[in-house]
Amino acid sequence: MSGSRKTFDRHDAEPASCPVVSEYNVRPLAESEFRDASRVFLASLHHPAPTDEQWQRSSSRYEPGRVFGAFRGGELVGTTMALSSSIAVPGGEVLPASAVTGVGVRADHTRRGVLRSLMRTQLDDVRARGEPVAMLHASEAVIYGRFGYGEGTRTRTVSLDTHRAVLHAQAPSGGSIRLVGKDEAGKLLPDLYRRIASSRPGTISRSEGWWDSRLGVLSGAQMVVAVHTGDDGEDDGFALYEVSKNDHRFDDGVCTLQVSDLQSADAVATASLWRFLLGVDLVDRVVAIDRPVDEPLEWLLTDRRTCRVSSIQDDLWLRLVDVPAALAARRYGAAEPVVIEVRDDFLPENSGIYRIGPEGMRRSDARPQLGLGVDVLASLYLGDAGVSALAAANRLEVHDRSAVAEADRLFATAETPWCGTGF
Ligand SMILES: CC(=O)SCCNC(=O)CCNC(=O)[C@H](O)C(C)(C)COP(=O)(O)OP(=O)(O)OC[C@H]1O[C@@H](n2cnc3c(N)ncnc32)[C@H](O)[C@@H]1OP(=O)(O)O
Numbered sequence: 222m223s224g225s226r227k228t229f230d231r232h233d234a235e236p237a238s239c240p241v242v243s244e245y246n247v248r249p250l251a252e253s254e255f256r257d258a259s260r261v262f263l264a265s266l267h268h269p270a271p272t273d274e275q276w277q278r279s280s281s282r283y284e285p286g287r288v289f290g291a292f293r294g295g296e297l298v299g300t301t302m303a304l305s306s307s308i309a310v311p312g313g314e315v316l317p318a319s320a321v322t323g324v325g326v327r328a329d330h331t332r333r334g335v336l337r338s339l340m341r342t343q344l345d346d347v348r349a350r351g352e353p354v355a356m357l358h359a360s361e362a363v364i365y366g367r368f369g370y371g372e373g374t375r376t377r378t379v380s381l382d383t384h385r386a387v388l389h390a391q392a393p394s395g396g397s398i399r400l401v402g403k404d405e406a407g408k409l410l411p412d413l414y415r416r417i418a419s420s421r422p423g424t425i426s427r428s429e430g431w432w433d434s435r436l437g438v439l440s441g442a443q444m445v446v447a448v449h450t451g452d453d454g455e456d457d458g459f460a461l462y463e464v465s466k467n468d469h470r471f472d473d474g475v476c477t478l479q480v481s482d483l484q485s486a487d488a489v490a491t492a493s494l495w496r497f498l499l500g501v502d503l504v505d506r507v508v509a510i511d512r513p514v515d516e517p518l519e520w521l522l523t524d525r526r527t528c529r530v531s532s533i534q535d536d537l538w539l540r541l542v543d544v545p546a547a548l549a550a551r552r553y554g555a556a557e558p559v560v561i562e563v564r565d566d567f568l569p570e571n572s573g574i575y576r577i578g579p580e581g582m583r584r585s586d587a588r589p590q591l592g593l594g595v596d597v598l599a600s601l602y603l604g605d606a607g608v609s610a611l612a613a614a615n616r617l618e619v620h621d622r623s624a625v626a627e628a629d630r631l632f633a634t635a636e637t638p639w640c641g642t643g644f
Contacts, residue, residue, distance in 0.1 A: 245298070245335055247342045250290045255283040258290055258300040258323065265325025266360070278437025281430040282322075282644075289342055291326070291335045299326035299335040301343050304431060304644060308354055309424040311604055311634045312552025319347045319542075320425065320644045321357040340368045344542060344568060353543040353550065356425070358536065358643060365538055369567050371599030372606070373539035374423040374638045376511045378531045379518060383478075383507055386499050386527035393492040396451045406446040407436045413448070413456055417486040421513075422551075422603040423537055423638035431644060444481075447497060449490045458490030459483075460498060480509035484641070492521055511536070513639035537640040539599040544571035547602065548582040555579050556630035562589035563598055571595055577631055590624035593617035604634030 250258055259279065260270045271279065282304060291299035302323040307315045321343065326335045347355050356373070359365050388394075401409060411432045418424050427435075439446075442463060449458035461482040467475050478501055485491040495518065498507050512518070514533060519525035541547040544563055558578030565571035576585035591608070593601075597616050600606040608628040611617050619625055 244293055245330075245333075245338055246292045247289060247338045248292070249286055249346075250288045250297075250300070252283075252285055254290060254297065255280060255288055257297050258283070258288055258302065261290075261297055261300045261327060262323045262325035265327065279434045281433040284430065287319075287346075288323070289339055289346075291330075291339055293330065298330040299339055300324070301336075301339045303343065303347065303355070304428055305352075306356075306428060306431075306644075307426045308356060309420050309422055310547070310551040310602070311422045311638075312550075313420045314550045315426075316354050316547065316550055317350075317352045318354040318356055318425065319343075319350070319352045321355055322644050324357075324360075336364075337368075341567075344368070344540070347542050348568070351543075353541065353546040355540040355542050356640075357538050357540075359538050362535055365540075366596045367567075368540065369565055369595040369599070370538040370540045371596035371602075372535040372537075373599055373603045374535075374537040374605055374640045375514050375533055376536040376639065376641065377514050377516075377533045378508065378510045379512055380529045380531050381499060381507045382527050383499050383501075383504050385524060386507070387523050388492060388496050388499070388521050389523045392496070392521045393489040394496070395489045396449055396457070396493055398447050398449050398493060398497045401446050401448050403436070403439060403444075403446070406439070407432075409448065409456065410436070410446070410459060413459060414484060417457055417484060417490075421636045421639055422634055423605075423640045425537075425640055425642050425644075427642055431642075447494065449485065449493050449497075451486075451490065457487065458485030458494050460494045462498065464501070464504060475505045476503055477506045477508055478504045480507065481511070482641075483509065483512070491516075495521060511641050511643065513637060513641065515637040515639075537638075539602060541571070541595055541599055541602060542568065544573075544595065544598070545575070545582070545584065548575060548577065551602065553577060553579050553581070553631040554633050556627040559624045559628045559631060560585055560587045560590050561598075561628070562592040563595055564592070565595040568595075577628075579631070588620070590621035591617055591619060591628060601628075601632045603638035604632060604636075605638050608632060 288302040290297045304320040306318050306320040308318040309315050444463050447460045448456050451457045462478050462480045464478045519528050560576050562574050574585045575582050609625050612619050612625050
């Protein structure tokens with residue numbers, strides 16, 4: 222966390238104001254109402270209400286003061302919540318960040334402004350807590366841009382045929398792999414992740430509530446946890462996977478090992494975990510979700526075509542809630558400074574002219590060379606999108622052509638940003 226920035230303590234924050242938007246009343250929920258919020262959210266995704274066991278597993282994600290509800294006539298019809306988290310930004314600084322999730326509106330109340338009023342209350346609350354960034358995983362890509370969120374990272378899903386996929390002879394190797402039981406995983410993984418999580422832009426912290434909930438789900442599933450130990454005797458990587466076999470009477474009978482989480486400290490741990498996963502007996506296919514788009518997996522294989530990229534998706538959506546603080550926190554590449562004009566209709570205090578250069582950023586009254594919405598700025602912020610690509614798509618206004626190449630260099634990052642943590 223930044224030493225200069227206020228770190229959030231959930232107990233010192235004022236609850237958000239409770240605006241009444243038309244006939245809907247939005248307010249923070251009491252703890253006794255959290256399960257109702259979970260019901261409304263799950264129903265909006267067409268899932269059944271949580272069983273007692275499911276609720277027990279997931280309830281620790283609900284933080285007092287951070288769960289909001291929209292009511293009509295005393296009935297809860299919409300909800301959103303946030304987890305206290307943090308995110309690594311280019312240059313390595315880690316900023317307090319709000320991980321927004323659990324957004325849902327009851328089907329008979331949609332398109333009447335309920336989400337808009339929930340977003341208003343939540344973003345005001347995030348700002349009041351001094352968190353410069355909010356982030357979410359979107360169910361649909363068309364929803365959150367209007368609230369200032371922009372696609373900040375992407376992930377890919379890869380599928381490998383285990384009968385053909387082999388690591389080449391010089392691929393990094395070393396250390397050993399062991400499977401750990403669920404109890405040991407619960408003790409080991411939170412600290413291991415904290416130690417090895419990369420400083421790659423987009424990496425987020427996983428709160429205690431996040432782990433409780435994830436490991437709770439794990440305990441009810443056929444999840445396997447593999448841990449890599451380096452030659453120095455330190456654990457330095459892990460993979461979570463599940464194996465499912467299709468019924469050969471009805472389909473092709475393919476046995477798939479699905480990797481939902483693979484984290485590692487270095488190239489040896491990464492390659493060793495992949496080698497292990499590809500070698501598990503009686504498995505025909507390994508599918509891994511939420512992988513970095515620049516993971517050098519194909520380069521580890523003797524035959525790169527055995528790794529099929531089945532999709533590349535938008536992953537973390539970012540909202541710069543405090544634009545000056547967020548812009549000041551990240552580092553910029555070597556280039557001539559550029560003056561940009563940012564528009565933020567939802568949080569107008571962010572609107573203004575900023576001069577950005579290798580030495581940092583400051584407010585300015587110079588003529589802007591580029592103009593852009595705060596959602597587009599969010600897509601540039603972690604280094605995922607290039608300024609020239611966005612300019613070519615008319616996603617930003619170019620007043621001075623020479624600024625495009627300079628801004629490309631300023632916002633570029635050595636590593637492609639990656640989140641890799643669902644919430
Ligand atoms: C971070 C997460 O948790 S992601 C999960 C989000 N939840 C879901 O997808 C569950 C199913 N969907 C829903 O519950 C609701 O449809 C929501 C939450 C997506 C939207 O709630 P609503 O109350 O209908 O949104 P609201 O009426 O405030 O709409 C605000 C604006 O967004 C637009 N909008 C809302 N939902 C959608 C959508 N699915 N597709 C396109 N536009 C949408 C509205 O048209 C409106 O546009 P405007 O700015 O031009 O006026």
